[in-house]
Amino acid sequence: xxxxxxxxxxxxxxxxxxxxxxxxxxxxxxxxxxxxxxxxxxxxxxxxxxxxxxxxxxxxxxxxxxxxxxxxxxxxxxxxxxxxxxxx
Amino acid sequence: xxxxxxxxxxxxxxxxxxxxxxxxxxxxxxxxxxxxxxxxxxxxxxxxxxxxxxxxxxxxxxxxxxxxxxxxxxxxxxxxxxxxxxxxxxxxxxxxxxxxxxxxxxxxxxxxxxxxxxxxxxxxxxxxxxxxxxxxxxxxxxxxxxxxxxxxxxxxxxxxxxxxxxxxxxxxxxxxxxxxxxxxxxxxxxxxxxxxxxxxxxxxxxxxxxxxxxxxxxxxxxxxxxxxxxxxxxxxxxxxxxxxxxxxxxxxxxxxxxxxxxxxxxxxxxxxxxxxxxxxxxxxxxxxxxxxxxxxxxxxxxxxxxxxxxxxxxxxxxxxxxxxxxxxxxxxxxxxxxxxxxxxxxxxxxxxxxxxxxxxxxxxxxxxxxxxxxxx
Numbered sequence: 132x133x134x135x136x137x138x139x140x141x142x143x144x145x146x147x148x149x150x151x152x153x154x155x156x157x158x159x160x161x162x163x164x165x166x167x168x169x170x171x172x173x174x175x176x177x178x179x180x181x182x183x184x185x186x187x188x189x190x191x192x193x194x195x196x197x198x199x200x201x202x203x204x205x206x207x208x209x210x211x212x213x214x215x216x217x218x219x
Numbered sequence: 220x221x222x223x224x225x226x227x228x229x230x231x232x233x234x235x236x237x238x239x240x241x242x243x244x245x246x247x248x249x250x251x252x253x254x255x256x257x258x259x260x261x262x263x264x265x266x267x268x269x270x271x272x273x274x275x276x277x278x279x280x281x282x283x284x285x286x287x288x289x290x291x292x293x294x295x296x297x298x299x300x301x302x303x304x305x306x307x308x309x310x311x312x313x314x315x316x317x318x319x320x321x322x323x324x325x326x327x328x329x330x331x332x333x334x335x336x337x338x339x340x341x342x343x344x345x346x347x348x349x350x351x352x353x354x355x356x357x358x359x360x361x362x363x364x365x366x367x368x369x370x371x372x373x374x375x376x377x378x379x380x381x382x383x384x385x386x387x388x389x390x391x392x393x394x395x396x397x398x399x400x401x402x403x404x405x406x407x408x409x410x411x412x413x414x415x416x417x418x419x420x421x422x423x424x425x426x427x428x429x430x431x432x433x434x435x436x437x438x439x440x441x442x443x444x445x446x447x448x449x450x451x452x453x454x455x456x457x458x459x460x461x462x463x464x465x466x467x468x469x470x471x472x473x474x475x476x477x478x479x480x481x482x483x484x485x486x487x488x489x490x491x492x493x494x495x496x497x498x499x500x501x502x503x504x505x506x507x508x509x510x511x512x513x514x515x516x517x518x519x520x521x522x523x524x525x526x527x528x529x530x531x532x533x534x535x536x537x538x539x540x541x542x543x544x545x546x547x548x549x550x551x552x553x554x555x556x557x558x559x560x561x562x563x564x565x566x567x568x569x570x571x572x573x574x575x576x577x578x579x580x581x582x583x584x585x586x587x588x589x590x591x592x593x594x595x
Contacts, residue, residue, distance in 0.1 A: 134349050143352040149339035152587040159441045159583045160332040160576060163434050167325035170426050181425065 234276040238493035246270030246488065252393065259393035259548070262366065262484050266389055269488020276492075285490045296486040299381065302374040304483040305367035306451040311476025312367075312546065312578065313431070313455025314468045321572040322426055323419035326526070327538065331576025333522030334542025335584045337362030337515025342588075345507050350500075353377050356588040358504055361388045362511025363581030364395070364543035370487070371448060372585045376592050382490040383501040387508035389487075395548040398509070399516050400556050403540045406520045411527075412560045414535040416569040427460040438583055445586025452582065515543045519573065541570035544577035 140146060174181070227233060249267025253260035273292075277283045282290035298304040321328060338359045345355035357373035357380060369388035373381045391398065404412075431453035438449045458468040490496075519539030527533045537557050541549045550570035557566040 135347060136349070137347065139349055140343055140346040143346050143355070145343045145346040145352075145355070148352075148588075148591060149343055152342075152584060152591075153336060153339045155442060155587050156335045156580050156583050157329075157332045159438050160328050160580055162437050162441070163576075163579070164325040164328040166433055166437065167322050167328065167430065170322070170429065171423075174423070174425055174429075 229278040229281075231275050234278060235274070236276075236493065238497045239274040239276055242274040242491055242493045242496060243271050246274070246491075249390075249488075258396075259389070261480055262389050263393050265481055265484025266386065266488035269485040270386075270491045271488075272485075273489035273492050284492060285486060286492065286495070292486065292489055295482050296490060298479075298482055299370060299385075299486050299490070300374055300378060302371045302447075304479050305371035305374075306447050307479045308367040308476060308483065309448050309451040309582070310455040311471050311479070313452040313457075314459045314472035315476075316452075316456055316459075316546070316575050316578075317571075318427065318430055318456065318575055319422045320419050320568050321575055322422045322430060324569070324572055326530070327534070327569070327572035328576040329526065330519050330523055330539045330542040330573035331544070331578075331580040332542075333539065334515045334519035334544075334573070334577050335363060335580045336518035337511045337513070337543075338581070338584050340514050341507050341511035344510060345503075348503055348507070350503075351377075353592045354380060356592055357384055358507050359511060360384075360581070360585055360588065361391065361504075361508035362515040362543075363577070363584060364388070364392055364512055364515065364545040364549070365578060365581045366392055367483075368448060368544075368581050368585045370483070372589060375589055380500070380504060382487065382496050383504045384508075385487040386491060386496075387505050389484075390505075391508055391512045392545045392548065395543075395545045396552055396555070398512055399540050399543075399549060399552045402513055402516045403520055403537055403552075403556050406517060407524070407536050409560060411524070411536050412557060413564065414533050415561075415564055416535055416538075416566065417532055419568065424460070424462075428457070431456040431460065434579070438579065438586075442583050442586035442590065444588075444590035445583045448582040448585065449579065452578065512543065516540045516549075519543065535564075535566060535569070537566060538570050538573055542573040542577045542580070544574065544581045546574050546578060547571065549577075550574040 246267045246269070249263045249270060252258045253263035253267060273284060282288060283292065284290060285292045285296040287293055341362050342355045342359035345358040346352065350358060353376040357377040360369045360372045361384060363369065366385065366388045370381065370385050373384040435449055435453040439446045455468070455471050458464045458471060519542035520536050521539070523534055523536035523539030527536065535557065537553045541553045543549050550567055553570040554565065554567035557564045
């Protein structure tokens, strides 16, 4: 049977661990928050140097296969021509 | 006659105890809640059914349960026991998460930190109740309201309590819409609940790409113990935001996370064999888990009210409750409670900021605790 006691907390450094742990969590998230706040400003300064993100995206994405529509266009043109010929 | 008697001895009727029956009923309740009430069905259904499966007791020497060497279930459970599944879940979550609202309003990140207070206060409570430091740390992390983080940390620090901790964490995550609203209403006035948030600014694609890399570096350098979970979270997010690995991001947020969730939920459920699960310690863990969750919610709300003392543009204190990392349920609860006062107040988008910050916060907290109690 486990004993309920404040002594258990003291023996395991519970108070110190909680305080330090919480401080580290806050430090990490405050640093992230501060970085997020600065990010647009940093990007404005670096804008002339950095490549455009959209440009990068187009370069690396899979290129769409080019379709050769010339035969379809020729067939449509031929059909229209035949239709005109029949009407005349 | 002997053969018939020996067969009867091998059936579930002979080997099962009343405790197994209780666990089967609990499993059935989980399945019912998932189907009838739609409470976290993706988690509660596999866990509930796993719970039913895990409590059918086979005869000795027949390896079927997660605790029997050589059983198939045992191999699946290795993913939980060795802490493999939680980072994979984080990869999927990262590939799903949009950090835009957080990037547009960085002060809301602090709410994600405040809501982790429950973890550390519960750790003290667990120590008081006689748990060892490693066990108390694993129990406290339930307050982060993040199932995979709770499983990861307890698999590293207190594997013997993995079942109760995982079940408690996921149960409370499913019960977010029931646990949080009374605390939120108790700690806020009507006027505070009516506060409207400013529309978030548009976030550039560059910011979204740079953020996961730098945020990972900050967390991993400050707390190397958070590297596994945070690394996977931000890696998944980079896959999504880079837009050049759409196939990988899509696999991570759909097929992969679904497969891992099935294995994780089912095997965690199957680990709740009554002989290991129904103990006084499990009851204490459930009590402490509920306490952790309530404290985290309260701390988030109170911290938001404290921030309002110093802010020109006030924030709706309900957002503090979304600092627990039950994504996106706690954000939905904030939206729901806010709309009870003003149906035209849309808080969901804003609540996602502390919500995703809470995921980062709980992973960092897990890293801190893991660093303090390294593997024996």
